[in-house]
Amino acid sequence: MGSTATAKIVALPMVDKQADPVPAAVETKASAAQVSATGPAATQMPIPEPEHIPTVSLTRVFVNLWGYVTRERIITASLACISIGALFLFWYLGTKYRLEFYIRFKNVPTPYEVYQQLTQVGLSNKYLVNIAISVRRILLGFMIATAIGVPLGLVIGKYQRVRDFFMPVVEIMRPIPAIAWVPMSIMLWPNNEASIVFITFIGAFFPILLNTIHGVHSLDGVLVRAARCLGASEIRLFLNVILPGSLPHIFTGLAVGMGVAWVSLIAAEMISGQFGVGYFTWEAYSLVDYPAIVLGMITIGVLGLACSGIIRMVGILLMPWLAFAPGGRR
């Protein structure tokens, strides 16, 4: 029984022992123990070529995505269509028969009017520029929030002292909704653009920060100990264990943060803005342009959906192991 396993290890093309002391020792011990036990035939045992390091190619990404099209997902997609369809149907019937039972559909534009609005205004420069400006604000605020929130969250989660220092401030700031920052933000920042980005940032920041902290705390301590035993320095521990280990929670934070960022952005644009989808919607109200109000609302919904969809997609590509985790991604 001993000799079969014995024969195997000698055969392995271990690393060059002169050049590198660490793996060399593996070889030295392994084969030295076997010298007597093995014949020359064993030393020729083939071992498959190491696999190529996978490169990210566009085709591969598409193939991966196509792999997600299954029966299960087709059902999911159909149900999604039905639920959205039902919403539209309710809206259509409500406006068609001008329903009045406490809520009043009297002034609500019909889906068709909104569609017409879209074809007229939809491709106009004004509308598209508003969208572009909103998206730019979101991206800026969200990226800054991620760039600060994730590293800060990791450090706060890991070190008791850092936590003691930052958490009181976080706990005081967190209940203040981003909209309440609007007046302060206008005073604080030199121009309108910066103050709106700041409000978006505030909205996204706390969900990202708190979920990252939670991610570090929920990381199994044995993994940290295992990494330490394997010689991980503090910085490598962060990059190779704490960050990937918290990644699922970080992505939860990003998704929630993105939602709050949109809420904050639209509110800020309505109050203080020039340009942006929120401003577009509010302006339509001031001008009594009802179809444009609904168009603005739908635009906000679609943009928010697209943003959280992108985050989900990046999460799936970045965390392939979650597909196998017990209870993961379901």
Added chain:
Amino acid sequence: MTMAMTEAETHKGFIDVREMGVTFGANDNKVVAVDNVSLNVQPGEFVSLIGPSGCGKSTLLSIVAGFVKPTRGEALLDGKAITKPGSDRGVVFQQYSLFPWLSVRKNVEFGLKMAGVEQSKRNTTARALLDLAGLLSFENHYPDQLSGGMKQRIGIVRALATSPQVLLMDEPFGALDTQTRVVMQEILTNIWQQFRISVLFITHDIEESIFLSDRIYVMTARPGRIKAEIKVPLPRPRTAEMTDTPEFMNLVQELKGLIREESLAAMAPEIRDRGLSGFGMKVGPKGVGEIF
């Protein structure tokens, strides 16, 4: 390489624990986990530590691993005091401790990556070790796709990848079923015979400790002390058939006797006085040792 080199290698990995005491907490909720324990593991030796639950086995191992500082006494590796974890001591934990976000091979490579070994060498070493564990075909799987036994085998070879001088194992097969456990024990003896490093192995399974070890330390109930030190004179390589020999059986009986006393002592006095059978529990043919 020469035999001389191998001997030089095996002269490393001497664990020496001297008059070690560990106390957790202070004042009212003070717990003396380990009390005045001295033990050693000679270079290349396989030593087991066996004792009732809560007697401080894991605590002792954590000290040698470098996670916990002793209250009294010291732990030395090759004459140097142990102060922090390091890759000169491989550790296999009772819980599964593979990184779920890394493939099996990347898990095995982890220690080498931390040591700054370049990718191609890491790859070769990891694949050789996976082959040794019989899991080369799973190299690109994620840990969540594997069974418990597979995970522990990978945990063992991952700990060996950096060529540590000692391997510390805390009930590594505790979560496995009996059949898997027996297979794992054989795999472990094979691996150990090839690497010839010092092993400190914690278990609560008597047969397991005899089958694997050169020497066994039996600990008392908390506060843990060394109650007995038993040499296992069985020849190597050990085979599954050996477990039926009279020598093996005698050792089992001897250890059972020692441990029975301690596991009774670890229980509440009323149970101890009534005896286990009076409490409605059967003391099976294998003795009380089976149930703690």
